[in-house]
Amino acid sequence: MDFARLWLGLLLSLVTALDFNYHHQEAMEAFLKSVAQNYSSITQLHSIGKSVKGRNLWVLVVGRFPKEHRIGIPEFKYVANMHGDETVGRELLLHLIEHLVTNDGKDPEITNLIDGTRIHIMPSMNPDGFEAVRKPDCFYSNGRENYNLYDLNRNFPDAFEFNNVSRQPETEAVMKWLKMETFVLSANLHGGALVASYPFDNGVPATGTLHSRSLTPDDDVFQHLAHTYASRNPNMKKGDHCKNNVNFPNGVTNGYSWYPLLGGMQDYNYVWAQCFEITLELSCCKYPREEKLPLFWNDNKASLIEYIKQVHLGVKGQVFDHNRIPLPNVIVEVQDRSHICPYKTNRFGEYYLLVLPGSYVINVTVPGHEPHLTKVVIPEKTQNFSALKKDILLPFQGQLDSIPVSNPSCPMSPLYRNLRSHSAATKPSLFLFLVTVLHIFFK
The missing domain is CATH 2.60.40.1120 (Carboxypeptidase-like, regulatory domain)
Structure with missing residues (x-):
């Protein structure tokens, strides 16, 4: 009996063995379907919608009860590749899937995580953009946007300003998905820098913009989440690994402090979906060569696992x-x-x-x-x-x-636009006040 189990485990490992190459849509689908078939008791594969070109937006769910929400088990998600030319996150999530399913029942940490968490993994939110870029490139390419040339991370309703853009099918699919699940924690994976960035990405004076930041009422939690990820990534925690004159102390930044962003996904998650989300910039180069992928996996594996565990805070x-x-x-x-x-x-x-x-x-x-x-x-x-x-x-x-059965949505309008006061978290400390004064004095 033990020999049979060992042989079955070895066989399944071989079936889902994943190389360190870039996986285009056909290869990615084949891998995901193989995992869903061979680990059917702990996975569910489904599409939440389609891209402009009709490609499926695949999500693989991993958990002891993958097909439905169970009371007391929180919902977690990772989303990658919403900018099609930012590719590292896409491959890391495929390797994370393999790591989770092949270590269930072997690694106590992974087994417990699967027992108590429903983990949703979307390797690519922008498959059309990824397919448009065949050649690795460290800088901007046309594949960043979707097929209609919209930046998906500027395409969501914004809590601070009117965002009068045409909502794209990929964005609409994610918004619908957020209404269907009780997501508690999330991260979206990007490239082009090396930092963990937390909300808000946009802001108003009431959230702290006069002090070059924009903070949520849960700023202590967001800082903890960002530090949890960055501190376990040996290069991210350096803060200046990309050598581009941008220094992120301990590999962490408030999104607005870095640069303001209108219509971002992480702010939308927090305001309208009750889901804490941060943005993970995982590589100085947007689309690095394939031979670098094992290094990225080694740098991020512990962070990816530890971050999922934070869904059990509170x-x-x-x-x-x-x-x-x-x-x-x-x-x-x-x-x-x-x-x-x-x-x-x-x-x-x-x-x-x-x-x-x-x-x-x-x-x-x-x-x-x-x-x-x-x-x-x-x-x-x-x-x-x-x-x-x-x-x-x-x-x-x-x-x-x-009391309606389903939560009525807050209006998709700039809710913070006329806000005059906010949480104490946005009020500057004496130290930050002095820093601001000195900055103005010596500018």
Whole structure:
């Protein structure tokens, strides 16, 4: 019996063995379909839509229950290659898939991660752009945009300015996907620099732009997430590896501090999809030669795994009325860090709040009732790949007739445009105030 299992494992490993080459659409599809067939118990392959040229936007889900959401198991995603000429992330995600499925049941860390997480991996959001660039090039090429020549990372609704662009099919597919899943944490993989960048990418004075940054109410969490990835990448953490006169201390930057960006995907995820997303720039060269790919995998493997684990930060649970009926579409947020588009329970009454260890008050708001406050203490370390579980039982019967089953979207408009005040996280510290004053004085 043991010999048979060993032989089967070896056979499956051979079937899905992935070389360090660039995989165009046909080869990528063949690999993904092979994985889905040979590891059907822990994977699901599906397309969330099609590109302008009709290519499938493939997503492979890895998890103990890959085909559907299970209560208490958070949803995580990686998206790569939204700029078609930024290619390293595409290949890294294919190798990550292989690493996950071939180590399930062998590596305790990977096994536990698959047990407690539903991991969605999209190797290419812009397959048309990738196919348009056949020759490796470190700089900009026409393949950056989609087939209609739109930059997909400038194509989403923006929370700060009107973004009057034609929404592209790839963008529309991702927006629809975000509505279908309860994503908690995400990263999108790019190239052309070496840094972990966190929201906001755009901003207004109320989010800190007068101090050359734009911060979310969850800035402490975002800084932690970015440092988690960068600190495990030996070149990213240097901060100046690309030798292009841009220095990123410890390999991390606030997106706006680097340069303002209108219509970016990470801001859209955070504001409208309740999903914390950062942007990972993984290579100084956008489209490096194939022989460099093993080095990129070695540099990023630990970071990719450790970042997924961060989906288990904080606190999670369900909100019930006094009859233990789950309440969907109920606002659940940490006091003093509310979101401009309030975070709400999903159709199962679930909530997931990413917060660092510490003491917090959770504010639950049901239409027609006073806010319900619950104090929680988040321990220093998560237990068994799980956030602190805290179900909230409200002392009344929920008015289910007035609570829609699906979360109504906040208007796709610049929600922050007229904001006058914001979280304390955006207020400059004395140190940053002095730095700003000195900068102005000596400029």
